[in-house]
Amino acid sequence: MTSVGKGATADLQGDYRALVVVLLSPLAFALVFASWTIFAVLGIELKRLLHFGEVQFALLLAVPMLTGGLAALPMAALARRVGGRRVMIGCLLLICPFLWGIAYSQSYWNFLLAGTGLGLGAGSLAAGLIYVASLCPRRHAGLALGLYGAGMLGAGLTYFMLPLISQAYGWPMAPKLYLLPVLLVALLLWVFAEDAPRAVRLAPQDELDEDEAAEGAVRAVARRLPPAAVWRLALYYSFFFGAFVALALWLPGYLAAQYQLPLKVAALWALAFTLPGGIGQIVGGWLADRRDFRDLRWWVSACVMVCLFLLSYPDFTMQIHGVHGDIALRFSMPLVGFALLLAIMGLAMGIGKGSLMCLLHREYGDDMVRSGGLALALGGLFAALLPMMFVLGNEWIGVRTAGFMFLYAALAVCMLVMLWDPGSHAPARLPPPARGS
Template identity: 65%
Template sequence: MSLPSDRDAVVVGYRPLVVVMLSPLAFALVFASWTIFAVLGVELREMLGLDELDFALLLSTPMVTGALAALPMAALARRHGGRRVMIACLLLICPFLWAVAHSSDYVHFLLSGAGLGLGAGSLAAGLVYVGELCPRRHAGLALGLYGAGMMGAGLSYLLLPLISQAYGWRSAPMLYLLPVLAVAALLWLFADDPEPPAVSSESDDDGMAARPGWLAPLQHWRPWRLAVVYSFFYGAFVALTLWLPAYLGAQYGLGLRDAALLALPFPLAVGLGQVAGGAWGDVRDFRALRWWVTAFVLVCLFLLCYPPFTMQIEGVERVLTLRYAAPLWGFLALLVAMGLVMGLGQGSLMRMIHRDHGSQLALVGGLALTLGGLFGALLPVMFALGNLWVGIRTAGFMFLYASLVVCMLVMVWDHASGAGRLRP
């Protein structure tokens, strides 16, 4: 595999630094806007009289539209420049933030959430933008710093409960309007779009013959293999970020502010893991590490699956009663450890995508975000149905556990077929 030599050159000037700083900030603001419904869930459910399934659909709506928008926006970024598409997507979500603050019925909230999901175009465009500008030897670190924008969910956890208590929940969505407009303006003033890369008519990075049409490589398994694994970590993170405040409030009897603050370490851990994973990917190949990462997350999910239970054992002289309930500190410690490793996996996998599919980063990266968004949109609904059908709040972790088992089977098949092995 060979990439253009100018990708290895050190880019001088302040504009690449502006991109490295502003792109994660735009990423963070998009994620923060997605978590509005999650943090303000108590107020919305009381005002609208929503049951668990209705609320789950409200959480899923931004992810559905975001997943559908990711690949087309990545294509537009590849053709017209990531900066322009990022600015357009940031401006596009502004009227929907205003609409959330002024909506009064469930349908209006669903439509507003669908509009906020279009901000995922900024995520896909930013991925293409950073991938094109960063030097190849530091691509993992740059992409990891960009992915650390997922910590924007923590911004909502920290600020929205305070704003809601002080000024009412309708003021909370308006809080993001000025920062979104400011970042869009800074991108317009201080960032540039690089020259579009030359497209080879002979072959792509994977050695496959070029085919007419940008989506033609999706006929092969190679663009899918990393995107499928990445989609689990990305989708699980987004869904858990949206679900955690309500879960902590119901499971441990916490108020809105306490539940949001206790959920804060999870997105922070994932963001830090992204940076570490990207930097790791610059110096070592992730193909061996991914087995340890997925195995660790699988163990964490297995432990998180256990609901509180009571077990009676008939002893020799008396009946022994055993009670188990995960303490809050134990749950949070396990969650943070899992989040850190999940972030490590996301950062390293994105570095692999950049290395193996450099000229097709828009396609494969957009595919990963699309699959992850669709998987993440499915999870809140499955969490709600698990509560209704199984009657156990930890059913969501059970579904994640089963999904990761399927993901690992895909990895095993990929490795056995030879596609996942290192090429000479």
């Protein structure tokens, strides 16, 4: 075979590998995210059956996010060492016994333990990110990462299917039915996907003297710490990721309580947030392939901030003592208006996540373990904090919309951090042209 034929065969193998990854990795992401959101719908029914309070319910929502945030970086590092495909398959198989255990849990602590195990599925998310970033074509990296992140649409599967399954067969059947697609995707990854070829690093340590070796060790430790710019981008990404995940978990219960909706109807209304969020992630990644979207962060942040400001307003009545008598003003956010604001905010958050992950890959793609893994870790920890903040508003402050107020304040802090980013005022830098294009 000629060198031209060998090159063409290698290109076809690379394209096949990338296509399989782009198709199967979002499915794995969607199933892990659907498993996490089981308690968003099922937990409301369990709260009524087991008689546990709002704080316990918030902790049940937060535990998978906490475990996932803690597992993201180690699993990303493991994916670089042994291969993203292996780690994804292992994490998918790992959550199966916990899904099965939910069906047979009888106490709050059993559900809490199951939620802790489901959080380990975040290893699949982090490994999938490393996997996609290593195999996708560089000129389409934003689109590939956006398609992968659109796996958050898996929440829609839970919103739509779980109330129907619970009503028809009882709630214990719901987590059991999640097992089949999880095992199927794990099998497809094992059969059709391949690990990315690992780069070989030459480190002639034997040629260094003792002083040079000591200096090299110090530099190696310093290199392991992410630079300040990575922390800034990861912190900013963590707001969009964490807020999206936490709201996806919280909205069904919020809508059911705020608008006195049946759980099935409330879950369907929550799709107004998750569906635009998944679509927006694809759009954000696609747009980020065409230019440096540092400036887009400001527009996305402004849009989300306006939505959060409007969503923060609780129902209120104001009485004004006018010249000709009292004037009563009443405000109550209609359900349609609430859903419209959720759709706009979800779309903006998705665009922000897609463009920021593409920016992380473009700037720090040589070490996606530290950049992408750190972003997912911070996002998971922020998502774990939010359910308790929502309960704080409900139970202690007495205002149900206080959760949106907290998100508004958190976004303001992120924008202040962004002001200190010298790169935010740098000229736009287009991605380098692909070889041969």
